[in-house]
Amino acid sequence: MNRRYWLLSAAVCALATYMPLSWAADPQIVKIGFVGPLTGPVARVGKDLQYGAQLALDEENAKNPVVGGKPVKFVLDVQDDQADPRVAIQVAQKLVDDGVVGVIGHYNSGCSIPASTVYHQANVAMITPGSTNPQLTKQGFKNVFRTMGHDGIGGVVAGHFVVEQMKAKRIAIIDDRTAFGQGLADAFEKGVKEANGNIVDREFTNDKAIDFRAILTTLKSKNVDLIFFGGLDEQGAMLVKQMRSLGMSTQLFGAGALKSNAFLQIAGTALDKLAAAQAFGKRYKARFNQDVELYAPFSYDAALAMLKAIHSADSLDRAKIVDSLAKVTVTGVTGNITFDPYGDLIKPPYTLFQVEQGQWKSVKTVGGSGA
Structure with a gap:
């Protein structure tokens, strides 16, 4: 074997060895x-x-x-x-x-x-x-x-909280009829009743609604001191604005990510x-x-x-x-x-958060692996 052929063979062998290693390195x-x-x-x-x-x-x-x-x-x-x-x-x-x-x-x-x-x-x-x-x-x-x-526990925790800790006397519920909103509202109602709270009205809307003034006017006439909203935060924001426009100082409570001082969040x-x-x-x-x-x-x-x-x-x-x-x-x-x-x-833990100056602050945690 002459030197030129030997070098060519060595180069081919090196290339053959290198290619599979390069391929194998690709995840x-x-x-x-x-x-x-x-x-x-x-x-x-x-x-x-x-x-x-x-x-x-x-x-x-x-x-x-x-x-x-x-x-x-x-x-x-x-x-x-x-x-x-x-x-x-x-x-x-x-x-x-x-x-x-x-x-x-x-x-x-x-x-x-x-x-x-x-x-x-x-x-x-x-x-x-x-x-x-x-x-x-x-x-x-x-x-x-x-x-x-899940809400089967979290909603009940919230119901107990508004009666036992927030001392709400006249409670109203609004839900958006979605699987989330209605399910959470049902569990909340169960918790309120377990705590011997007073639900004066329950109203329904849908997840596309933007005008809640008719519902809010009815609730205002019934002197509710807390409204629980089973729905997402975008509608919660509209509720807050329309409550204020009607001169309502009622606390709004629910689950969502709404940055409003009137709104609380049920989370982990x-x-x-x-x-x-x-x-x-x-x-x-x-x-x-x-x-x-x-x-x-x-x-x-x-x-x-x-x-x-x-x-x-x-x-x-x-x-x-x-x-x-x-x-x-x-x-x-x-x-x-x-x-x-x-x-x-x-x-699972359930924590009630309230917004203070635009930031979520935990109010109370129930349950968790340490319970």
Whole structure:
């Protein structure tokens, strides 16, 4: 063998050796779906949830994750359900067709409940960081989980609070007839009655209404001192403005992310008192150049649980991930994430927050893993 031929052979062998190593170093793309209302009245809540999940994936990818002995890169497949149940079903099917191994979402219970059927049929794990209607997990789908306590308990807690702590004497309820709003209002009414409170009226609207003056005029004539609103915050803001225009000083109470001094929020843990949540807030702002709205930590923890389940299963098989999620335990920003047989959190905390000078301040926490 002459020297020229030997050098050529060595170069070919080196190239053949290099190419497979280069190919093997490229991580496999693994899609995790995210769905929320990214347009419309509650779009800012949807973006807050999206960014929470994205931060979890960014931090995981920085660790050069490996699944099944192969490097992977987790990518968020983002879809907008527009807070519309019909659109939610469509985008759920799109995520299934996209090959996602799991889904973080939806936000609205009215979207999560119908979409969960699509994920169930495809055996795709779904973790909602915001849907709190008890019916979601009562369906018996083993692939459905949530990182926030449901309204069957939270609404009752709120009912007791307004009677026992706020000393409300004449209570009215308005709900928007959605799965979330009506379910929460029903639980709140149950809590008020358990505490021997006095409900003087219950009114109904819909989630598209913008004029509540007729309802408010009726409630004003009945001298109510507290109104509970089962609905989302955009309408809550309209209620506050119209109450003030009618000269009402009545306290408005409900669940949402409304930055109004008259409005309280029923959520998970007292994030303003947790060091982990404060550290999360700093990382979140550094990454997205905005402050946490409220729900991002719950979405972040949902993504953490999903990632933990994938690593515990050491597989990208959808069925194995579902089985792994049922047994997952992870310490997140909002506390311990462990699911009961229905997919609900074990011993979830419920915190009442009130806005003071534009910031959420926790008033009282009930339950939690330490209870």
